[in-house]
Amino acid sequence: MNKTNKIVDGWLVLQYQSGNEKALALLVKRWHKKLCSKAYWVIKDKDASKDIAQESWKTIMNKIHRLEDPNRFGSWAITIVYRKSIDFINKNKKENDKLHQYHYDKGVIANGEQIDNDDEKKAILSAVNSLPEHHQMVINLFYVEEYSLKEIGDILNISIGTVKSRLFHAREKLKAKIKYK
Missing domain, CATH: 1.10.10.10 (Winged helix-like DNA-binding domain superfamily/Winged helix DNA-binding domain)
Structure with missing residues (x-):
């Protein structure tokens, strides 16, 4: 992950934590496609990966104020997506081996x-x-x-x-x- 991107993400997180709602919109713009891609990478279902990304954004919004190191936003967000994707797989394991x-x-x-x-x-x-x-x-x-x-x-x-x-x-x-x- 590019150091400059981490710094920008960290600054946006700090801005959002301080009450700037526009900072969240910028984070979503910067990260939504990446989060969808990560979910798809794990579950191989385009529609479900979008749903997982949406659910992940809900978690991110609810827990971003607890993020101690704002520069680690990217790996933190991807961890959330990864875990939600694994939960999805575990819930839908019987349907298709392709998910693995x-x-x-x-x-x-x-x-x-x-x-x-x-x-x-x-x-x-x-x-x-x-x-x-x-x-x-x-x-x-x-x-x-x-x-x-x-x-x-x-x-x-x-x-x-x-x-x-x-x-x-x-x-x-x-x-x-x-x-x-």
Whole structure:
């Protein structure tokens, strides 16, 4: 997450906490699509992801005055969306196994370079999608969404050590899966 964006978000949070209603409108404008995207990333249902984002905004509005570090608004908001998405999955688990699968809309980045070869991209996406859900999440948050280890820990409510461990094991599994293809 860009440091400048964190500062702007932090300032907007402080403004809203001080009673400036327009600051909330700006936060919504800056974050609503991202929150919908995060919900969709977890549940793979466009309509439900919009509902989850709306519910998340209600929670954000009710609890934003308790946010101690306004510069952490982004990871805090995404944590709310993530948890509401997981609740949705748990409530609707029986309906469809697709809710647990990841499908990246954009190309996976390997060694810092965009993958051009469609076959390679498909192989990597297939390998990532075959990982356990907790490994898929850390791979997506770290490489695609470019969150820091600390932010990932906050979003998933796990320690930095656990984030590092999951990334390591996910990479090892990906290496093994891609070698055999």
